[in-house]
Amino acid sequence: MPYDPKAIRRLDDRPTVGLANLPTPLIRLPRLGHVLGTERLWVKMDAETGFALGGNKVRKLEYILAPSELKEVTCLITSGGPQSNHCRVTAAFAARKGLRCVLVTNSGPDGEPSGNALLQRLFGAEVVIVEDRIERAPKMTTVADKLRVAGEEPLVIPIGASTPLGSLGYAQAAIELCDQLDRLDDGCSETLVFSASSSGGTLAGMILGLTLLDRTDVHLTGVSADATAQHLDTACRDLAEMAAITILETQIDPSVVPFKSVDDQVGEGYGIPTTASMEATELFGKYAGIVLDPTYTSKAAASLIAHLRSHPLKHHQRAVFLHTGGAPGLLV
Template sequence: MSIEKMPRVRLAHLPTPLDEAPRLTAALGGPRILIKRDDLTGLAFGGNKTRKLEFLMADALRQNADVVFTAGAPQSNHCRQTAAAARKLGLRCVLVFTAGQHNEPQGNLLLDQLLKAEVVYTENDDTDAVMEELAEEERRKGHRPYVIPVGGSNGIGTLGYAGLVLELAQQLFERGLSVSRVYFSSGSGGTQGGLVLGARLYHASYRLIGVSPGRKADGVKANVARTANEGAAVLGLPVRFAPHEIEVNDRFTGPAYGISTPESHEAIRLFAETEGILLDPVYTAKAAAAMIHDIRGGAVGREETVLFIHTGGTPALFAYHAELAQ
């Protein structure tokens, strides 16, 4: 089946803008840089998860769900966008949070409260098991739960970023442009899984460089290959991906997920000061740091055109105010 025929609810403002970044190029003495503004997907401050949720929530509605479960860290952008999508569609939303950094009601957690998400904290790292237990309780009470895995990264969610490949092809075609590399943050794998699947389906030849916000590259590659394969299975397509075919850079993750680095802080300031574009401290700042490093180090030729996908996450800036304030 083609992606266009899959059940989908409209939650995102698409296509997202494709911005030029000439001042960033000048500051880096580098190539032409384009920024795909998926921070502007529009739902409750936007971000990449809204593309996945268009397919996941359509599946939830198809199953007549009345309550949606998902899980993450208290500053999860995925949880915030899921809570907003559920509200927009008239469903309850239960968020299962593992204890993490930045637990005060700021940033995404504040927005979750405003969206009246029901929050459950757990010390059990197996959040799938916790969600399943809570979903079973809901079933016993006569409700119809729908469980979305961490990051929305399963075969259905993955279709969101396969769709971006087509959207981008159209935008590049209209401007007579082509790009050689694409940089973006890659964690639970569904974003990159969708991109590699879409690139295979629509014959895109650019390098897809996922930058890890925390995990080692091997772990991210395994997630990406799994989600891409699950996405292909949902579409009934006989294509397969192996982890060694996936490109992931884990040299900018710093000490751990959610912990900023000097390079990520510099990336936030550089994007803000040159282009007026705000990155987030957890995901996009580290992805941008990897791109900046490659440009400065000469790995990217000046004649190339590079695309950065801004995957959102900006509400977390406010939860990180203590680290970012000057």
């Protein structure tokens, strides 16, 4: 797939809300790197996208909530777990714009809401609780139907904002990251990027952006928070391809960019810390002053740490931890 300037122009021309503080910084972590045996460890701080405590969802919602997408919309409906970062950012946007917001979450918080669950309520969202994750999507449809009858114009945002439109946020992030990498002048010709992955939009967008740039020197690893690696691999590549065709009017081969999903950090399941994720949280805190969350970023960081220990970086390689946010989840 050759470099595709026309598709990149279409991406640049897509309207956004202007919520995020971009570019997010790319920062070298010498103390943490020293502990892990490398001078070439970096973090791309998407925890600092800014709006409503930041994270990766801000980049995706930039496109999904663009004025051209909202028009007559009076109400946003979305779903997630009780500690969903995506629900937090959606609720904050609704508050800022004066829209109604309904969040469908599987199980509520035990006791008083804290972390993201607290923030969702603070932002004025109405929370509808269902028993199981699989009930979330049908419940959103039921809620939307009821609201329509009541005269509202709802916009249903699929879980994690991982739609073709939402994934454009990470196509732009890939372009932003490559621009930063190209200016490092550190003699490295290969970059290993580790990121948390769940509904797939973040990695799909990265694959899309890197493919449009024809960047095979950036190797992506998506670290699963829940699903199998095989499921995520397919979901991310399919979503990248769909975004290219349906929005950027181009064809891509999503297998050109080096990308793999791994699921060896899930442990006992979604949101349940592991020994390795707790160690990652400690190391990032102690040696870099960086907060990781228990569900996503600590597991992705654990994967990066395990990789650095078992496969020390070669002289031409650097490693980048794509920090996708989620700090409120640590404070529950």
